Every structure is written in structure tokens, then in C-alpha cells.
Amino acid sequence: xxxSHGLSPSLQTGLGLFYFLVMLMNVGFxxxxxxxxxxxxQAMIWGAVATVFGLHAVAYLxxxxxxxxxxxxxxxxxxxxxxxxxxLAVIGFSALLYFxxxxxxxxxxWSILNATLWFGGLAMTNNNFKDIITKPDNVPIVMLIxxxxxxxxxxxxxxxxxxxxIARGEPPHEKALEEKVLVWPDLVYTELIAMVICxxxxxxxxxxxxxxxxxxxxxxxxxxxxxxPWYFLGLQEMLVYFDPWMAGVVLPTFIIKGLIALPYIDFxxxxxxxxxxxxxxxxxxxxxxxxxxxxxxxxxxxTFLRGPNWNFFGPFESWDPHKNVPLNNVNLSEYFWHFxxxxxxxxxxxxxxxxxxxxxxxxxxxxxLLAKTIFRGFFIRMxxxxxxxxxxxxxxxxxxxxxxxxxxxxNLKYIVFIPEYFFxx
Amino acid sequence: xxxxxxxxxxxxxxxxxxxxxPRDRRNRVVVMLTNVFLHLHPVSVRKSGIELSYTWCMxxxxxxxxxxxxxxxxxxxxxxxxxxxxxYNDILSLRDVTTLGILRELxxxxxxxxxxxxxxxxxxxxxxxxxxxxxxxxxxxxxxLLVLTLLLSFTGYLLPWDQLAIWAITVGxxxxxxxxxxxxxxxxxxxxxxxxVELIHSGSDARFLLLGGRFVGETTLLRFYVLHCVALPLxxxxxxxxxxxxxxxxxxxxxxx
Numbered sequence: 169x170x171x172s173h174g175l176s177p178s179l180q181t182g183l184g185l186f187y188f189l190v191m192l193m194n195v196g197f198x199x200x201x202x203x204x205x206x207x208x209x210q211a212m213i214w215g216a217v218a219t220v221f222g223l224h225a226v227a228y229l230x231x232x233x234x235x236x237x238x239x240x241x242x243x244x245x246x247x248x249x250x251x252x253x254x255x256l257a258v259i260g261f262s263a264l265l266y267f268x269x270x271x272x273x274x275x276x277x278w279s280i281l282n283a284t285l286w287f288g289g290l291a292m293t294n295n296n297f298k299d300i301i302t303k304p305d306n307v308p309i310v311m312l313i314x315x316x317x318x319x320x321x322x323x324x325x326x327x328x329x330x331x332x333x334i335a336r337g338e339p340p341h342e343k344a345l346e347e348k349v350l351v352w353p354d355l356v357y358t359e360l361i362a363m364v365i366c367x368x369x370x371x372x373x374x375x376x377x378x379x380x381x382x383x384x385x386x387x388x389x390x391x392x393x394x395x396x397p398w399y400f401l402g403l404q405e406m407l408v409y410f411d412p413w414m415a416g417v418v419l420p421t422f423i424i425k426g427l428i429a430l431p432y433i434d435f436x437x438x439x440x441x442x443x444x445x446x447x448x449x450x451x452x453x454x455x456x457x458x459x460x461x462x463x464x465x466x467x468x469x470x471t472f473l474r475g476p477n478w479n480f481f482g483p484f485e486s487w488d489p490h491k492n493v494p495l496n497n498v499n500l501s502e503y504f505w506h507f508x509x510x511x512x513x514x515x516x517x518x519x520x521x522x523x524x525x526x527x528x529x530x531x532x533x534x535x536x537l538l539a540k541t542i543f544r545g546f547f548i549r550m551x552x553x554x555x556x557x558x559x560x561x562x563x564x565x566x567x568x569x570x571x572x573x574x575x576x577x578x579n580l581k582y583i584v585f586i587p588e589y590f591f592x593x
Numbered sequence: 594x595x596x597x598x599x600x601x602x603x604x605x606x607x608x609x610x611x612x613x614x615p616r617d618r619r620n621r622v623v624v625m626l627t628n629v630f631l632h633l634h635p636v637s638v639r640k641s642g643i644e645l646s647y648t649w650c651m652x653x654x655x656x657x658x659x660x661x662x663x664x665x666x667x668x669x670x671x672x673x674x675x676x677x678x679x680x681y682n683d684i685l686s687l688r689d690v691t692t693l694g695i696l697r698e699l700x701x702x703x704x705x706x707x708x709x710x711x712x713x714x715x716x717x718x719x720x721x722x723x724x725x726x727x728x729x730x731x732x733x734x735x736x737x738l739l740v741l742t743l744l745l746s747f748t749g750y751l752l753p754w755d756q757l758a759i760w761a762i763t764v765g766x767x768x769x770x771x772x773x774x775x776x777x778x779x780x781x782x783x784x785x786x787x788x789x790v791e792l793i794h795s796g797s798d799a800r801f802l803l804l805g806g807r808f809v810g811e812t813t814l815l816r817f818y819v820l821h822c823v824a825l826p827l828x829x830x831x832x833x834x835x836x837x838x839x840x841x842x843x844x845x846x847x848x849x850x
Contacts, residue, residue: 305757308705319649319713323720326646342647342721342848345640352621355634355643362650363657370661370706374698381688384681385759387808396765397750399708399743404764413779416768427736430719431729439722441641441848448722455719459712590771591780 175233175293183289184229187221190285194218197278210275217282224289235293236484245482250408251576253473253480257465264324265453268445272325294484300472304380309398309471316464320456326443327452334444342442392476392489401470402463408478409571411592419564426561433558435550458565497581500526516586523584527593535559633837635845642846647721651714652846655742656833658707662745663826665700668693673752675818677811680754704746711742723847731839734832741829748821751814759809762817766809769800776800 198214201207227234264271271277291297301310330340338344349355383389396404406415438447445452473480475487501512504522512519539547539555547555574580584593600606601614615624625636641647672691673683687694715735718724724732751762770776774785775798782793795807805812844850 305705308702308709311706312709315709315713316716319716322646322649323717327720342641342644345644347640348637349640349643350618350621350637351634352615352624352631355638356631358643358645358650359653362653366654366657367661370699370703373702374695377698377702378688379698379701380757381684381753382756385754385756387759389756391756391760394760394764397747397761399746400765403768412768412771413773413776417772417776417779424736424740427715427739428733431724431726431732434725437725437849440725441721441723443647443721452720459716589780589783590778 175231175235177231179292179298180228180231180233183292184225184227186285186289187228188225190282190289191218191221191225194221194282214278221286224286234290236290241294241484245485248473248480248482250469250473250480253469254465254572257461261457261461264320265445265456268324269328272321272328274325277321277325291483296486297483300483304377305398306471307377309468312464313468316460320460323443324445327445330442330444331446334446340442340444393474393478395470395474398467398471401474402466404478405466405470405474406568409568409575411590413590414593419568422561422564426565429557429561433550433554433561435554454562454565462565462568497575497579499523499582499585500580501585503578503580516588520584520586523582523593526583530563531560534563633841635841638845639848641848648846649713649717651710651717655707655710655714658703658710659829659833661703662700662707665696665703666822666826668696669700670822675752675814677754677814680752680814684753684755700749704749707742708746711739715739718847721847725849727850728839728843728847731836731843734836734839738829738832738836741825741832745821745825745829748817748825751809751817752821754814762813763809766800766803769803770795770798772799 194214195218198211198218201214202211224234292301300306326341330342333340395401403415403420406419409415410419434451436448436451438444439451472483475481476489476491479491479493481487481491499512500523501520505512505519517524535556538559543555543559546558550558571580571583574583582592584591586592594602601610610624611627612623613620615621622636625631625634669687672687674680684697687697718732718735747762747765751758770778772779774781775793776782777793777795777798777800779793779798782798783791785792795801801807803813803816804810805816840846
């Protein structure tokens with residue numbers, strides 16, 4: 169890949185237009201604050217922000233060649249690795265939920281959006297970043313990031329407002345709209361407009377961006393990295409921590425089964441047909457963690473940050489196929505037997521008994537223990553069968569973060585290692 | 594008499610639309626009942642059901658994209674031949690030569706968009722608790738539709754027969770050989786031995802079933818083509834019909850009965 173100096177004129181013009189649009193967005197928001205919410209201070213702040221973006225637009229349209237600071241690129245690349253990336257995502261996710269009444273205020277959300285757009289534009293001046301973002305099949309993931317981010321904000325916002333209404337003794341917003349309207353014209357016209365807008369977006373997208381077509385298929389030339397289609401990259405990322413039979417077969421099966429079983433194990437009758445967080449804290453936190461952190465965040469990791477040999481690369485790092493990452497992962501049985509000064513060998517049943525014991529305990533001893541303690545309320549209200557299904561699903565979902573933490577803290581490779589039967593966990 | 598009124602009074606028009614224009618309350622009800630496409634809808638809905646910030650419109654957009662994929666897909670089938678000899682060159686000529694080659698772009702971007710919109714639809718249905726009784730079964734139908742959407746996209750990914758295609762499918766389908774019992778590198782497969790003969794080997798396991806061979810080749814292309822153009826769309830269409838029917842029968846898109 170080329171170095172980041174000497175920005176192409178077309179890129180600079182494109183960024184100029186991009187920042188111009190962001191400026192217009194902020195002008196609109198400032199006007200909204202001025203005339204709709206009558207908040208003079210906010211109007212001035214967003215006017216100032218619009219001016220900053222306007223300066224960026226002028227600088228790029230005039231081809232000043234501003235590019236992102238090298239020290240910033242280097243420090244981001246230095247700090248980023250699978251561990252910090254995932255932990256930051258979890259911290260961000262927890263903060264978003266915990267401080268939701270603050271983070272979902274429109275002004276806060278708007279600031280986050282602006283910061284993302286400002287940084288995203290600047291980052292495009294790095295060629296490594298630009299090349300990976302603008303790969304045609306990666307464009308949907310940029311859309312995924314922004315749409316999931318937006319809709320998560322929207323839903324949380326509506327949850328916060330509804331929870332406030334419920335606390336005041338009022339019905340949730342949606343329940344206040346029980347009144348019926350005729351489908352013609354109110355719904356069919358909305359649908360028509362939606363179809364027209366979708367058609368327009370799709371046609372513009374198809375004209376601007378060519379569908380990818382690489383060299384003809386050849387079984388002799390194996391690309392490095394070889395990646396599955398983007399929507400499966402979360403599963404491919406799991407291959408770092410699990411063997412294919414777990415990451416590619418068992419866990420996806422459990423995701424599908426778990427989703428189908430979900431309405432039958434959620435016994436909470438509240439929150440049916442309206443946004444609420446407080447009435448469904450456990451269900452919503454679990455689902456958001458699964459969808460946003462374990463599914464979407466890992467897709468972004470697998471697409472943008474995994475390069476040759478599935479090594480991790482920072483967003484500004486060039487994809488060097490010779491990057492060497494030392495791997496010295498150790499199995500649980502080796503840890504165990506070495507602790508007693510012996511070596512891990514012999515019949516698998518003897519050799520692997522610590523791991524088998526661990527897995528047995530996790531699957532069969534932990535659920536009753538939890539039923540007696542922190543999940544006591546669930547167990548009593550759900551009954552044995554529903555409780556066991558819920559707890560098994562949560563255990564399989566939690567197995568990924570557990571394996572991640574064990575890998576990061578003790579270089580653990582397999583908990584159970586029985587290559588004789590391809591049975592490695 | 595205006596031209597519009599004249600047309601609406603012709604025998605042809607009246608034979609198609611068997612009621613006056615939907616300008617008053619009665620005819621706005623009748624139009625929903627007498628049109629096969631419109632009668633997917635109820636006559637009236639709750640006000641919350643048409644609020645965009647509540648529904649995000651994602652289910653509707655997913656269905657619209659399914660229709661776009663069907664129409665562009667059928668047209669693309671006129672140009673594309675699923676054989677090693679022709680597949681890549683047909684796509685190449687769609688890009689460079691064929692009039693309306695943009696159909697391929699519409700089809701591919703529509704497919705990517707559909708994967709995102711169906712996830713967002715599921716996201717909204719979950720967050721509003723719309724899977725709760727009486728809609729448990731319809732949520733399950735929706736989950737299967739989501740899996741079918743991913744499979745449709747996955748099988749379509751192979752058809753251009755370029756490097757991107759075969760290696761993505763190779764990586765994806767390699768998982769199948771690790772299927773417990775049914776994959777030849779899966780746990781337990783070595784236990785299926787009768788008289789010293791292994792029942793599960795690379796020529797008889799789950800991956801072989803998926804690919805029609807031991808590697809991604811011409812048989813795979815044909816298999817994925819038939820799945821992509823016939824089997825999966827038919828299954829999806831059937832389940833979409835059930836999905837919509839149940840939305841109506843379960844009392845609208847959300848809320849307790």
C-alpha cells in the first residue's frame with residue numbers, strides 16, 4: 169500500500185463536499201435550536217461547530233492537503249488490539265446503557281455523530297484506512313455501523329421517555345396512540361413514499377458504486393486473508409477462540425434455536441408493544457449485548473481490523489502479510505499436569521479430566537447453583553424446563569466472552585483437547 | 594366531464610376496480626377489501642402502527658427489497674449461465690457490455706441492504722416486545738426468514754465465480770465438515786464405523802452434501818444456483834405469506850390483544 173502523503177485531488181474534493189454537507193447539517197441543527205427550542209446558547213455552539221466544518225470544507229476544496237496527524241494514527245494503531253477493541257466496546261456499551269438518560273439526549277447524540285463524522289473524514293486521508301473502508305463489499309458495513317448506532321439511540325431515547333412517563337403514572341407514548349386510522353390513505357401513502365425513496369437510494373448506489381468482480385476463480389491462488397461474506401465475519405472471528413465445530417456449527421445453531429425459543433422463555437408480560445427499559449432490564453440488556461457487541465462489533469472487527477493470516481491490524485496499519493504474532497497458547501491439561509511436575513499424555517479420559525470436569529461443572533453444576541442464588545427469582549417464576557433452556561442459552565452465549573478472557577489472561581488454548589475425536593473446546 | 598371521470602366510467606375501468614375512487618370513508622374501506630395486494634393490510638390500524646419512529650418501516654422495506662431481488666434476479670437469469678465456462682464471462686459482460694448491466698448492481702446492493710434491514714426489523718420487534726403473546730409463533734417464522742435471507746445471500750455470493758466468490762464460499766462451507774457426527778472432521782464422526790468401514794468421510798459428509806463435491810467446483814455452482822434461484826426463494830415466499838397472514842390474525846404488528 170502507498171504512504172499517506174500526497175492526497176489525490178479527487179479525494180480532497182470529495183472530503184470538501186463531505187465536510188460541506190456536515191456543515192449544512194449543523195447549520196440546520198443550529199437553526200432548529202434557535203427557532204424551535206429557543207435555546208440561544210445551543211444555537212451559538214452549533215453555529216460555531218458548523219463554522220469549523222465549513223473551514224474544513226474550504227481547506228479540502230482548496231486542496232490544502234490536510235491529513236490526519238501521524239502521531240494520532242500511530243497511537244491509535246499502538247493501542248488497538250483485539251483485547252482493547254473488545255473491552256472498549258463493552259465499556260462503551262455499558263456506559264451507554266447505564267447513563268442512558270444522559271447519552272440519549274439529542275444534543276449528546278448529535279455531538280457523538282459530529283465527532284464520528286469529523287474523525288471519519290479525517291481518517292480517510294490515510295490510504296490504508298481509505299482502501300479498507302471503500303472496498304465495495306465493505307460499504308454495507310459502514311451503513312450497518314451508522315444504522316445500528318442510530319436505531320440503538322432512537323430506541324433507547326424512546327425507552328427513557330416512556331420510562332419517565334410510566335414513573336409519572338401515565339401510559340407509554342404508544343398506548344396513547346391506540347386510536348385507529350384508515351390504512352388508505354395513511355399507511356399506503358407512507359408505503360408508497362418509502363418504496364420511492366428506497367428505489368432512488370438503490371439506483372443512485374448502483375450507479376455510483378460498481379459491484380465487485382475480482383479475477384476469475386482459481387483454486388490454485390488462495391487469497392490472504394480469505395474471508396467469508398461480511399455477515400458471517402462475527403462467526404469467523406469466533407474461530408480465533410473456538411474450533412470450527414463450535415464457532416461454525418454449534419454456536420450458530422444455538423443462536424437460531426435461542427432466537428426461536430425467546431418468546432417462550434420470556435415470561436415477563438410487561439413491555440408488550442412499546443419501548444421500555446425499566447420493565448424489561450434483563451431481556452433488553454442481554455439481547456443488546458448479543459446483537460450489538462457479540463454480533464455487530466465482531467463483524468466490524470472481522471471486516472476492518474483482520475488482515476493477512478487473520479492477524480489484527482490497527483485501522484491505519486498497512487496489511488503486511490509477513491507480520492509475525494507469537495502464538496504460544498497452552499491447553500488446560502498441560503497447565504494442570506505441569507503444575508504437578510508431570511506431562512500431559514496418556515488416555516484422553518485421564519489426560520483431559522480437569523477440562524472435562526470444568527465443562528461438566530459449567531453445564532450441570534452451575535445452573536442449579538445459580539437457581540439457588542442469583543437466579544432464584546427466575547427459577548421460581550419460570551419452572552424447571554424454561555429455566556434450564558434459558559440458562560443453557562445464556563451459558564452458550566457467555567462461553568465466547570469466557571473463552572476470550574481466558575485466552576487474554578492465561579493464553580489458554582483449549583479447555584478440553586481430544587484431537588482423537590476432533591473434540592476440542 | 595373531466596378525462597379522469599370519463600376513464601373511471603368506462604366498462605374496462607369498472608371491471609378492474611369495482612368501486613368508485615377511494616375518496617370517502619366507505620370507498621377507502623372497500624378498496625382495501627377488493628384489491629388482492631392491498632388486502633394484505635387490515636382496513637384500519639392503530640395510530641402507533643404508522644408512526645415511523647416506532648416501526649422504523651424495516652419489515653416493509655425488507656419485503657420491498659425481496660421484490661426488487663426477485664424482479665432483478667429473474668432478469669439476470671436471462672443473461673447468466675451457471676457453468677464454469679460461462680459464469681465469470683457472463684458477469685464480466687454484464688459489467689462491461691450488456692445493456693442494463695446495472696441490474697447486477699441493483700441485485701447485489703439490494704441483497705446487502707436486505708440483510709441489514711431484516712436485522713433492524715428483528716431489532717425493532719425485539720425492543721418493542723412485539724414477540725410477546727400472541728405473536729410467539731410469528732417471531733419464530735421471522736427467525737427462519739432471517740436465516741433464509743442469509744442463505745439466499747450466501748448462495749448468491751458464489752455465482753459471479755470470481756476469487757471473492759469461491760474463497761468466501763470455501764471459508765464458509767469449510768465449517769460444514771466440522772459438523773458434529775455428520776462432518777468428517779467433526780466430533781463423533783469417527784464413531785460411525787461399521788465393520789472397519791467409516792461411514793462419514795470427505796465424500797459422504799455434510800460438506801459434500803452442500804457442495805456436491807469435495808471442493809467448490811462446477812457441481813457446487815449448479816447446486817447454489819438452483820438453491821438461490823428456485824428452492825430458497827420459494828421457501829421464503831411461502832414463509833412470507835404465513836408471516837403476513839399471522840400479523841393480521843395476531844392482531845396487528847404489535848401490542849397485546
